[in-house]
Amino acid sequence: MITIEETTHQPTQTLQQQTEAEYDATVRADIEQFRSYAEKFVAGEITDDQFRAQRLRRGIYSQRQAGVHMIRTKVPGGILTAAQMDQLALIADQFAGGKGHLTTRQNIQYHFIPLLDVPALLHLLADVRLTTREACYNTVRNITACPLSGLLEDEVFDVHPYAQRVAFAFLHKELTDSLPRKFKIAFSGCKEDCMLGSIHDIGLRAVLRDGQRGFRMVVGGGLGPLPVEAQLLDEFVPVERLVNKCEAVIRVFSKYGNRKNKNMARLKFVVRERGFAWVKEQIEKEYQDILSGGGIPTPEVVPEGFGGFQSAPPPLGTGDLLPVVHTNGHADAEYERWLSTNVRRQKQPGYGMVTVKVPQGNLTGREMRGLAQIAKDAGDGLLRVAIDQNLVLAYLPLRQLPRIYAALQAIDLAGAGAEEIDDITTCPGAYSCNLALTKSMNLGAALAEEVRDHPDSLVRKLKIKISGCPNSCGQHWIADFGFYGNARKIDGKEVPYYQMLLGGGYDDSGMLRFGAAIQSIPARLAPEAVRRVLDHYVANRQKEETFRAYVLRHKVETFRLMTNDLAKPAELFPEMYRDWGDDVTYSLQLGRGECAS
Numbered sequence: 001m002i003t004i005e006e007t008t009h010q011p012t013q014t015l016q017q018q019t020e021a022e023y024d025a026t027v028r029a030d031i032e033q034f035r036s037y038a039e040k041f042v043a044g045e046i047t048d049d050q051f052r053a054q055r056l057r058r059g060i061y062s063q064r065q066a067g068v069h070m071i072r073t074k075v076p077g078g079i080l081t082a083a084q085m086d087q088l089a090l091i092a093d094q095f096a097g098g099k100g101h102l103t104t105r106q107n108i109q110y111h112f113i114p115l116l117d118v119p120a121l122l123h124l125l126a127d128v129r130l131t132t133r134e135a136c137y138n139t140v141r142n143i144t145a146c147p148l149s150g151l152l153e154d155e156v157f158d159v160h161p162y163a164q165r166v167a168f169a170f171l172h173k174e175l176t177d178s179l180p181r182k183f184k185i186a187f188s189g190c191k192e193d194c195m196l197g198s199i200h201d202i203g204l205r206a207v208l209r210d211g212q213r214g215f216r217m218v219v220g221g222g223l224g225p226l227p228v229e230a231q232l233l234d235e236f237v238p239v240e241r242l243v244n245k246c247e248a249v250i251r252v253f254s255k256y257g258n259r260k261n262k263n264m265a266r267l268k269f270v271v272r273e274r275g276f277a278w279v280k281e282q283i284e285k286e287y288q289d290i291l292s293g294g295g296i297p298t299p300e301v302v303p304e305g306f307g308g309f310q311s312a313p314p315p316l317g318t319g320d321l322l323p324v325v326h327t328n329g330h331a332d333a334e335y336e337r338w339l340s341t342n343v344r345r346q347k348q349p350g351y352g353m354v355t356v357k358v359p360q361g362n363l364t365g366r367e368m369r370g371l372a373q374i375a376k377d378a379g380d381g382l383l384r385v386a387i388d389q390n391l392v393l394a395y396l397p398l399r400q401l402p403r404i405y406a407a408l409q410a411i412d413l414a415g416a417g418a419e420e421i422d423d424i425t426t427c428p429g430a431y432s433c434n435l436a437l438t439k440s441m442n443l444g445a446a447l448a449e450e451v452r453d454h455p456d457s458l459v460r461k462l463k464i465k466i467s468g469c470p471n472s473c474g475q476h477w478i479a480d481f482g483f484y485g486n487a488r489k490i491d492g493k494e495v496p497y498y499q500m501l502l503g504g505g506y507d508d509s510g511m512l513r514f515g516a517a518i519q520s521i522p523a524r525l526a527p528e529a530v531r532r533v534l535d536h537y538v539a540n541r542q543k544e545e546t547f548r549a550y551v552l553r554h555k556v557e558t559f560r561l562m563t564n565d566l567a568k569p570a571e572l573f574p575e576m577y578r579d580w581g582d583d584v585t586y587s588l589q590l591g592r593g594e595c596a597s
Contacts, residue, residue, distance in 0.1 A: 016311060020303045026172055027126045030133060034058050035119040042116065057139060057177050059132025060118060063432045064589065068112045070432055071096075072135040073125060077145035077163040077187070078106035078385040079308025082372040085383050087128045089368035095121050100368065101428060102361035104475055105184070106144045106385040107135060111432045129305035133171060138265075140176040140183045140250065143167040147384035147392050149189035153347040156206035157213055159189040162239055164307035168299045169243045175250060175296070180257025181265035183250060184222075187215075195387065198230045198512045199223050199478065201267045202249055207236055214238045219249055220271040220279070223472035227514045228268040231276050233283065243298040248287035252279060308382050319378035319400030322407050335405055338416040343401065346394065353394040354404060355418035359448070360426050360441045361389030370411035378404055388425055390418060421462045422448040425475060429468025429485065430579070430589075436468030437588060438485030438496045438523055442581030447481075450527040456538050462547055463505060464530075466498075477514045478504040480547045481530060486520055487588045490572060496523040496579040496586045502533065502559060503551030516551060518559045524576045525566040532562050 013021070034054065041051040055062075059072040073088070080088075088108060092100045095117055096110035103109060113121060125131060135142055143163055150158035166185065170176040176183070185202045188195040197203020197218055204215040214236045221230030237245045249267075256274070258265040271279050289295075302309050342355045356371065363371075371391060375383050380395035396404055408414035417423055424447055427433070429440030444466050454460060467474035467484040476482030482501035487494055497520045504515030521529050536558075541550045551559070560567075569576070577585050 016301050016304070019299070019301050023129070023303045023306075024126070027131060027133070028123070030058070030172070031119055031122045031126065034060075034122070038115050038118065053137065056137035057134060058122070059135030061136060062434060063111065064430070064434050064436075065112065065432070068114055069118065070428075071110045071113050071118065071121060071132055072103070073108045073110070073130055073132050074135045074142040075106045075108060075130070075385050076143055076167040076307035077160050078147045078387075079145075079160060080383045080385065081128070081305055081308055081310065082375045082381045082383065084128045084130055084305060084308075085368050085372035085375070087124060087130070089365040089372070091121055091124050092363075092368065093365040094124075098365045100363050100365075102358060102363065102385055102389045102391070104387050104389065104425060104427075104473065105142050106147075106387060107142050108385070109428070111428070129303050131171075134177050137177070138179045138181050138262075140170045140179070140185065143170075143185045143187070144195055144387060145187035146189045146194050147386045148194075148353065148394075149187075151346045151348070151353055151394055152190065154191065155189045156191060156208055157189060159187040159204075159206050160307065162204075162215075162242060163187045164302045164309055165299050166243055166246060168302045168306055169296050170246075170250075173296060175247070175254060179250070179254050180259045181262055183253060183267065185246065192506075192510050193512060196475075196478065196512060197221070199227070199475075200230060201253070202246055203230050204237075204242070209236050212238060215242060217245060219283075220268045220276070222266050222268045223475060223477050224266070225470040225472070226268075227472070227477045228272070229512065229514075231271070233280060240298070244290045244295055245283075245287055247295045248283045248290055251286040252282045256282070310381075314376075314381045316380055316395050317376055317378040319397050319403055321377045322374070322400065322403035323410070325402045325406045334414075334416065335402065338405060338414060339401065341416045341420060342418040345398070348395065350398055351395050352398050352401065353392055354396055354401075354408075355386070356391040356393060356408065356413050357415040357418045357423055358390050358413065359415070360424070360444055362441075367411050367413055370407070371413070374404060374407050378407075388419065388423065390423070417452075417460075419463075420460045421454065421464060422452045424448050425463075425465040425479070427467050427473035429466075433468060433473075435471060436485060437487050438468050438498065439579045439581055440466040440468040440474055440483075440485060442579065443483065443498065443523060443526060446527055446580050447530060450530060451534070454534065456534075458541070458547075459534055459538065465504075470499075476501060476504075478512060479515065480505055481533070482515045483526060485523075487586070488520070493577055494586050494588050495572070495576055497521060498523055498526050500526070500529055500563070503548040505548060507548055508546065513548065516556050518556060519563060519567045521563060521566050522569065522572075522576050523579055524573075525569065529563050529566055533559060536562065 037054045040046045061070040101109045145163035184200045186195040186197045186200045188205045199221045203218040217234045218230035219233045253267045384392040424444040426440040426444040430436040462480040464481040465475045465479035467476045476484045483498040499520045500518045501515030
């Protein structure tokens with residue numbers, strides 16, 4: 001028998017501890033299960049088809065290079081602790097040639113990982129409660145949220161606690177890891193659609209009604225080769241019913257999504273085929289069933305580190321440990337530009353946030369460690385991943401900005417111009433992806449060089465987004481300038497091309513709109529096409545006219561005529577038969593697609 005005195009030395013586990021223990025056990029068991037599958041596959045005991053689903057639902061993609069894989073790490077809500085970033089740096093150095101890649105869905109990807117090295121990598125992620133589970137495949141993917149939520153004066157409320165709970169609720173669940181196709185959810189804390197909810201299966205925007213917190217919910221959006229804008233499902237879902245309402249939408253998708261043709265399997269196709277009124281009715285039926293019969297419960301807590309959650313946040317850094325700054329006149333000018341483009345004041349007095357411009361979303365292990373150190377020494381110990389492939393550091397003392405700038409200079413990440421035209425979004429493209437036709441990151445670098453010093457202030461506000469294929473991992477549909485890779489044969493030789501789109505992004509009413517397809521242009525001539533359009537825009541725009549309004553006013557035919565000679569060049573110089581960054585002749589190579597976005 002246990003006496004009362006004895007029980008005082010055996011404290012009961014808290015709900016937090018129980019949740020963490022259960023989560024950790026589930027994750028570790030899942031990694032070992034994957035190890036077993038991988039070893040059987042290598043031994044020839046199971047086929048590639050039998051192995052593929054197990055690999056993909058754990059965030060592990062094949063690459064166009066044989067024998068190695070891409071590993072996608074989820075960052076729920078886009079928030080990392082400094083300890084997690086340090087661990088990501090360790091993994092980059094040990095497994096991925098010292099490199100990692102930020103995606104447009106707040107993930108971090110590693111490339112060129114041998115299959116049998118993957119379990120050890122997954123265990124290192126699990127050590128800091130990061131996971132790749134359901135980062136790929138026909139699942140509820142990484143749930144994204146505004147990286148600036150909790151920092152902005154005019155936001156509705158901080159959405160991160162709700163994003164954390166929704167992400168944790170749907171992780172490792174039978175319903176959510178074997179859907180007809182991928183399923184994406186995004187949270188916006190601002191009054192506008194800052195996280196592009198209208199191109200998601202579920203888009204959630206913070207709303208206050210009579211002092212109660214809730215979310216405006218839209219459903220059925222998506223990009224890909226056929227972009228569709230989401231439709232309004234509910235003006236107000238109270239926060240306590242958010243998991244229930246999301247589950248109802250997911251149930252309808254699971255029941256009625258096309259499981260025979262993955263090219264027609266997203267929720268947007270269910271809406272198109274059956275009508276939004278019918279879909280809305282089915283969602284309401286499922287919602288009522290959940291309310292009466294129960295469904296996936298809303299978690300009371302999430303594990304420490306999950307989505308950046310910290311039960312006891314560390315004290316804010318003072319910045320006093322950062323190096324002392326010595327500047328000269330030229331450096332001062334660069335610093336002033338960085339202040340104007342990369343720094344914003346927070347609603348918390350005395351603090352600011354810095355957007356770290358990460359070219360093409362590519363980080364080295366050294367850069368990751370340096371950023372983690374700055375977050376600890378001068379911030380709140382968190383790093384925020386933005387959907388434009390940049391990072392945000394917050395709670396930085398305004399008085400220490402010169403030192404923070406110097407610390408970023410020391411790791412080559414003090415570039416000004418965050419969110420300007422030369423801050424280009426790209427997917428990895430044919431660098432690694434089986435589906436890609438072109439090396440989109442290399443075109444991104446070429447276009448950044450073309451527009452970097454453009455003097456026009458309105459031009460500097462424009463956005464360029466590039467994908468290596470029509471699937472829109474680089475979100476080309478919603479940029480002022482969008483490009484996606486394709487290929488053509490000229491005189492029997494393959495030439496890398498890009499379809500150019502113009503005028504995507506938000507319209508005057510704040511609605512997200514898709515760009516107009518102009519025409520396909522050889523990869524090597526894309527910078528010239530951009531130059532011509534920008535010159536025409538500067539010369540012909542009207543006062544107060546947005547770029548989208550300018551494009552619509554001049555119509556597609558204007559821009560086709562402007563670039564016709566580029567689309568069908570009279571002479572092809574040798575470089576036109578090579579993709580950007582290549583010194584060999586272009587050759588179209590495609591593998592089996594594994595839904596890389």
